[in-house]
Amino acid sequence: MTPPPAPAATAARPIRPAGSLVIEIEDVSKLYKMGSEIIHALRGVSLEIRRNEYLAIMGPSGSGKSTLMNMLGCLDTPTSGRYDFNGKNVAHMSDDELAGIRNREIGFVFQTFNLLPRSDALRNVELPLIYAGMAPHARHERAMQALANVGLADRVHHRPNELSGGQRQRVAIARALVNNPSIILADEPTGNLDSKTGTEIMELFEQLYEQGQTIIVVTHEEDIARHARRVVRLRDGLIESDGAVF
Amino acid sequence: MALLLYELTESFRIAFAQIRANKMRSVLTALGVIIGIVAVTLMGTAINGIDIGFERSLAMLGDDVLHVQKWPWFGAEDWWNYVNRPQVLPADAERLNRVIENTPNSLLETAVPVCARGASVKFGENQVGGVFVQGTTSDYARLMTADFEDGRLFNETESIAGRQVCVLGKDVADALFPTSSPIDQTVTIQGQPFQVIGVLAKQGSFLGLFSFDTQAIMPLNAFRKYFGVRRNTELQVKVKDKLQLAAANDELIGAMRRVRAQLPGERDNFTINQQQAFKAQLDPVKSGIALAGLFITGLSLFVGAIGIMNITFVSVKERTKEIGTRKALGARRRTILLQFLIEAVSICLIGGAVGLTLTYATCLALQHAMPALPVEFSVGLVFVSMAVSVLTGIVSGFAPAWGASRLDPVVALRYE
Numbered sequence A: 001m002t003p004p005p006a007p008a009a010t011a012a013r014p015i016r017p018a019g020s021l022v023i024e025i026e027d028v029s030k031l032y033k034m035g036s037e038i039i040h041a042l043r044g045v046s047l048e049i050r051r052n053e054y055l056a057i058m059g060p061s062g063s064g065k066s067t068l069m070n071m072l073g074c075l076d077t078p079t080s081g082r083y084d085f086n087g088k089n090v091a092h093m094s095d096d097e098l099a100g101i102r103n104r105e106i107g108f109v110f111q112t113f114n115l116l117p118r119s120d121a122l123r124n125v126e127l128p129l130i131y132a133g134m135a136p137h138a139r140h141e142r143a144m145q146a147l148a149n150v151g152l153a154d155r156v157h158h159r160p161n162e163l164s165g166g167q168r169q170r171v172a173i174a175r176a177l178v179n180n181p182s183i184i185l186a187d188e189p190t191g192n193l194d195s196k197t198g199t200e201i202m203e204l205f206e207q208l209y210e211q212g213q214t215i216i217v218v219t220h221e222e223d224i225a226r227h228a229r230r231v232v233r234l235r236d237g238l239i240e241s242d243g244a245v246f
Numbered sequence B: 001m002a003l004l005l006y007e008l009t010e011s012f013r014i015a016f017a018q019i020r021a022n023k024m025r026s027v028l029t030a031l032g033v034i035i036g037i038v039a040v041t042l043m044g045t046a047i048n049g050i051d052i053g054f055e056r057s058l059a060m061l062g063d064d065v066l067h068v069q070k071w072p073w074f075g076a077e078d079w080w081n082y083v084n085r086p087q088v089l090p091a092d093a094e095r096l097n098r099v100i101e102n103t104p105n106s107l108l109e110t111a112v113p114v115c116a117r118g119a120s121v122k123f124g125e126n127q128v129g130g131v132f133v134q135g136t137t138s139d140y141a142r143l144m145t146a147d148f149e150d151g152r153l154f155n156e157t158e159s160i161a162g163r164q165v166c167v168l169g170k171d172v173a174d175a176l177f178p179t180s181s182p183i184d185q186t187v188t189i190q191g192q193p194f195q196v197i198g199v200l201a202k203q204g205s206f207l208g209l210f211s212f213d214t215q216a217i218m219p220l221n222a223f224r225k226y227f228g229v230r231r232n233t234e235l236q237v238k239v240k241d242k243l244q245l246a247a248a249n250d251e252l253i254g255a256m257r258r259v260r261a262q263l264p265g266e267r268d269n270f271t272i273n274q275q276q277a278f279k280a281q282l283d284p285v286k287s288g289i290a291l292a293g294l295f296i297t298g299l300s301l302f303v304g305a306i307g308i309m310n311i312t313f314v315s316v317k318e319r320t321k322e323i324g325t326r327k328a329l330g331a332r333r334r335t336i337l338l339q340f341l342i343e344a345v346s347i348c349l350i351g352g353a354v355g356l357t358l359t360y361a362t363c364l365a366l367q368h369a370m371p372a373l374p375v376e377f378s379v380g381l382v383f384v385s386m387a388v389s390v391l392t393g394i395v396s397g398f399a400p401a402w403g404a405s406r407l408d409p410v411v412a413l414r415y416e
């Protein structure tokens, strides 16, 4: 008798107890005006995300995943609805305060890596620390450690074009982690990687989760979503379903 | 505070990396600034040089001497008024000196008659043309600014007797006597033999135009004998205190009117010239240079500023996605604004430095080629041009940098 592989894999995975509330959005909607046309990217989404959660956001293309992600990452503000980050209403924050939240509380991982092409890995990872006002020596050490944590201790002086796709994404993850954020937001982090490298990245996320990181991953691949502990499905700007992964 | 410092150093780092990555583009962009800075610094150097040269030359002429003459040096408009004036003659000097002596607390020291004309001076095979030959009295020693390299001026006896002796300027002496000493040799001036009794030390030239070293000085009585008695004479009047030049000038007018026995209300039939007149004469030249310099500077800086504004817009456009990334990582508006502003300023500063170097090299070359020219590179120029560069950078970089800082991070991240 052969056991079904996927459930067996999931069954072995630890689930960490969820902590305090990090993100709380209530009836959030987002409108885009395109000339005379109004696009409802989000039409009243409510969501709670706690510390130590590992959440996947799924949905067909155009369903509003990235829009939601940008909102959660304080890159964008809702047209209506309430958004509390760590208990503070984001709507009342100034531009600079939002920049501070992005800098200290949120670590972004992009589909296209978004590394600075002319800076080496170390410099890329140091960037959030520069914006946090950390002194050169301290930030150098922190960035080295962050790169070592993603297995790139021997690649610190490589530029992005001297690294493989998987390594680039690891640099980006090190950059996202370097300021000890409350939450990691990854929008299709494996979208530009082959499936093997993608799996390696997801294994890295798994480790981070087990070390206590809070992670939100946007994906439209079921295989990727299966790594998470909870899946939120969007359709046409609305939450279609929200539940645990089995 | 520390944050701002890190942001600044980071901005400079980015700026220089950016400039290095786009060398050609940056150089072409900086061209306007380079030209502008060269123009403004060359202008500064030229005006400064004129001033310095002028002060030097004035000192050579004697800045405590007033010149009583028939004609003004500059701006004789009503020609008839001047042409009908009586000649200034050596006898006027004697009368004037008597008036000065009889004036208690006179601001004037003495008046010395000086006649001059061009002539050639010969010694054997050697000949120097266009020598500025002056005839004067032994009192000339009291207002002379030149030093003697060798020998002396004629004394009172030689002066009154009109002895055929002369003092040569340095260049004349060197040309006629390249190997031997001219002292006690006999040269020929206007077909007459003159014994050389002195040689003046090298003085240089007036504004690099008129050399003081091609002159010869002889007793006035000898001069009048061979060059004619009706020649125009000028009276060089030394004042006691050059700080009271204006008052001395007024006193001299009164004294000369008495010498000439002029009636009250009658117009002066002489002119008192002073070096100040040269200065006034140079002012339009200076302001002309300043105007041309400022025009070129303004024009090239304007063109340069537009170029830099354009290149900064391009830079912002090219790096829209990078701006989005930086904002996602916590860059504030100020950070982005600074980054692009500093990029523009850096290009300008580099342009400024290149321009300054060019000017500096030009000055060195000029000094080397024409040592007589009073070209001096001043440190003030460095500050001025750096300030101009920074200002140009800020003015031209502000609009694109402001735009970059205001970019919506989501829109910027989506930019392909």
Ligand SMILES: Nc1ncnc2c1ncn2[C@@H]1O[C@H](COP(=O)(O)OP(=O)(O)OP(=O)(O)O)[C@@H](O)[C@H]1O
Pocket: A032, A033, A034, A039, A040, A041, A059, A060, A061, A062, A063, A064, A065, A066, A067, A068, A220, B411
């Ligand atoms: N800046 C914008 N201006 C206008 N419309 C926008 C903008 N951003 C998103 N939209 C629209 O909002 C809707 C949701 O877009 P979003 O990027 O969130 O989709 P997505 O779920 O991330 O899709 P994908 O899987 O293709 O990335 C789409 O219809 C999109 O066209």
Ligand SMILES: [Mg+2]
Pocket: A065, A066, A067, A187
């Ligand atoms: Mg998307």
